[in-house]
């Protein structure tokens with residue numbers, strides 16, 4: 001059994017126009033030390049999966065089905081108090097989208113990290129401060145900068161501070177939602193290297209959410225491609241990048257610079273993801289697929305195992 005197992009997760013948002021089916025029957029496993037990328041265009045359900053695992057969904061969201069198993073317990077069923085005391089920050093932590101703006105501008109970074117530690121653990125302020133210094137060393141900022149304020153740090157250092165904060169209570173799993181979105185290419189590369197080093201050094205498990213497949217290829221060993229709330233292909237990063245089988249994955253890979261192969265022309269994906277208030281019948285990708293067949297408009301393709309640890313949901317594969 002995987003270290004973290006998400007099984008048949010189905011989550012919808014209630015809106016004035018009806019239920020938006022944001023996450024539909026999503027399953028995946030995460031082993032200790034694994035780094036799983038959740039990839040896909042905006043609005044495909046990646047962040048909603050993360051918020052479901054962290055139990056940080058907005059009030060209009062409802063989980064209709066599924067489980068999130070960690071250490072034999074279903075995280076969706078335990079009380080909010082127990083989740084807050086024992087799971088969030090201590091076992092599963094997060095680096096949010098736009099984290100650079102999440103730092104308090106008038107409190108130095110040492111105090112901010114120390115507060116994150118003492119809020120969740122019963123240790124003295126002195127011990128917490130020592131840990132904050134170790135964390136700043138660990139992410140490459142250096143303990144000597146512990147008294148700096150956010151405006152005194154570069155964008156990359158702010159993001160490293162957020163990574164240090166996510167490690168404040170020694171979690172087993174970190175969920176990073178678009179961790180490099182606001183950074184330029186060079187700084188983003190440095191931040192990704194820090195994340196990769198930490199994963200190896202601390203044997204962390206990670207879920208990295210991004211629309212950027214090249215970035216996912218740099219820090220993840222596994223990837224799940226999401227489209228319109230569903231996983232359409234999943235497996236190990238190298239085999240999916242070298243031989244993507246789902247037409248959506250192929251188009252997504254062609255939209256980003258190649259990581260493993262030679263330079264190539266980039267192409268965009270025609271059309272738009274569907275309205276999840278009323279998704280198309282059959283395969284949700286069929287209105288944008290160059291290979292759509294009559295069956296694709298009627299029957300939803302199941303996610304099938306087509307090679308070792310490689311799963312695809314497409315009628316072409318079945319045939």
Ligand code: SF4
Nearest residue numbers: 283286289296314315
């Ligand atoms: Fe295209 Fe049909 Fe495969 Fe969907 S099931 S990706 S429409 S070929």
